[in-house]
Amino acid sequence: MRRIIALGNAQLAEHGPEQLSVREIARGLGMVSSAVYRYVVNRDELLTLLLVDAFDDLADAVEAAIAEVSAADPAERFTRLAHAVRSWAIVNPARWALLYGTPVRGYAAPAEMTTGPGTRVLTRLLEVVAEVDGAPAGPELGATLAAALERGAHELGTEVSAWTALRATALWSGLVGVVNGELTEQYGAQFAPVAEELFAAQVEVLRGVLGPERGC
Incomplete structure (x- = not known):
């Protein structure tokens, strides 16, 4: 299964999700098509495997990053989370696009398999937002x-x-948006040399949604 996922990710990077082929997976494994169908029966099942793998890989990177920072410093934990998300996306642009880009035509992700892995990062973000003391009342x-x-x-x-949940969803939407903006070059070529600086500044703006930092 690990080899199937690796071959699927290679196809994804080269051809995109629309062109995923179980037959090509079989060729990569040196199997006849009928043999590989015992492990993955069609393109949709392959897509689901790749989605779950990508969601879990991203969440593992985020959780490792924020584990290094005390819960007493939620602003820094958010910053680490945000930079971990960007770093993963830059290394894995095709997998990021599968998660947060244009939906694949004709494919509906099975909630029972993808909701848990797909919400791990948002759950960590909810926990970070909940760690902020004295956030001002919102709308x-x-x-x-x-x-x-x-x-x-x-x-x-x-x-x-x-109100905490609302702030978390706003932060997550903002973070996904700025990462997508960079990966799809929406800001224009003039920002390419300062992409990392731009992202750091955007994260500072998003940090304001958290509420006042402790001790402020």
Whole structure:
């Protein structure tokens, strides 16, 4: 299975998700097609394997980065999380695009297999936001939205307020957006030489969403 995933990731990088082929996986393994179908039956199942692998690999990188920082410093933990996400995306642009780029036509990810791995990073981010003391009150939320935010956090195993969940979703959306902006060169060629500096500045702006840092 590890070899199948490695070959699938190589195909993904070279041809994109639309051109994934189980037959090509079989050739790479030196198997006849009927043999490889015992492990992965079609393109959709291969896509699911690659999604889960990428989600877990990204989350492992994030968790290793934030583990180095005390929970008493949530701003730095967010900074480490953000830079870990960018670093992983730069090394794995095709896998990042599979996770957060254009959806693959005709493919629906099975929630029972992808939701857990796919929400690991957001769960860590929720925990970081919840570590901030004294965050100022945000906009008044309607009861339906507030309940949805709290329920979503609960489903991720984190009991936080609607306002905390809202800040976490805003941070995550912002982070995915700035990484996508860099990878797809949306900012223009003039920013390529200062891409790392630009990202660091964007993270500083996003840190403001966390709330006041401890001791401030």
